[in-house]
Amino acid sequence: MNNRLPPGIDCPAYRYAVGMPFFRASSNRVAPTHAPSDPLSDVARASGAKSAYVEQWSFTGPWGVRYPGSKHAVVHCMVQGTAFVDGLGESPVQIPQGGMLLLPRDVPHTVASRLPIDDAHLIEHEGDLPDGTVHNYATGGQVEARLMTLPFDVPATQDKDAPDVTGHALVDRPEADLLEIMLLASKLVLMPGVGDRYVAARLAEAILGKILVRAAGAEDDRFGLFGMFASLGIRSALKAVEGNPAHAWTLGELAEIAGIPRSAFKAEFNATIGVPLSEYLQLRKVRRCQALLSDGMLAVSDAASQAGFRSQSSFMSAVRRLGR
DSSP: OOOOOOTTOOSHHHHHHTTOOOEEEOSSOEEEOOOOOOHHHHHHHHHTOEEOOEEEEEEOSSOEEEEOOOSSEEEEEEEESOEEEESSSSSOEEEOTTOEEEEOSSOOEEEESSSSOOGGGEEEOOOOOOTTOEEEEEOSSSOOEEEEEEEEEOOOOSOTTSOOOOOOEEESSOOHHHHHHHHHHHHHHHSOOTTHHHHHHHHHHHHHHHHHHHHHTOGGGTTGGGGGTSOHHHHHHHHHHHHOTTSOOOHHHHHHHHTSOHHHHHHHHHHHHSSOHHHHHHHHHHHHHHHHHTTSOSOHHHHHHHTTOSSHHHHHHHHHHHHO
16 A cells, blocks of 8 residues: 555544554553444454354364254364365365365254265264363374364344345465464464463454455355344345445435334344444445545545545544544
């Protein structure tokens, strides 16, 4: 990103708007100011999803684990070797080395080194383990494959009419930071020291968050897996706003898209996202303007206009207000 400020623009609000680091000083302290959050982080954080427990399998030779349906959402991480997952559709899903697969709750499936897998090499998973625990399993011999499984407690949606979430998200080429988090979690699980169970659980939640952000941005499943967190109506409204963030959305329009009364939509949106609808819409416009300004190609006034602000001054006012 070009960090050089345009002529005549040298103020904290502009630096804040384009994501440039700066510090707000006072008489006795210096406090960092951060850019506003985004819808994916807001939904995931407000959902209350938490690591239930962490388990890791070390295998020699052919192997397979059959998982029953669970109340937990699950992330399978192939720390070493590759695996195939059966039970998700007509064709098995392959997880390459370093890859990760996210599944919603209540999905019986089998993870194996190859398919079909002989019953002699198949382990029947016993179901959910005690919360907050770390488990290691090894078949003995030289390790040829290592599978780390991360179950999560995900609060059920309050939308009784919402369809079951049956999709999955495969990350076959994780970014370097996500891969590093996975490898560190695996290392802590293999040889846990004092306090490492807590750290491993937090790393597991970081993995879930990174996968959700990536999955929710995919064109073929935009916000689809957020059915674990938000109702169908809220997800429909989020899609509409993300599809046209510059539009001057009203409560009535979004409630109609969501298919629920205005008052119910307003209350549910606040509970799910964690901020009132009006503040959220301002946040999205600010984020849109940040993206337009980030490459240094547009003037502030032009970016503000494209993001849906009436003027450059209204954009700056929103930045200052949301940045407090």
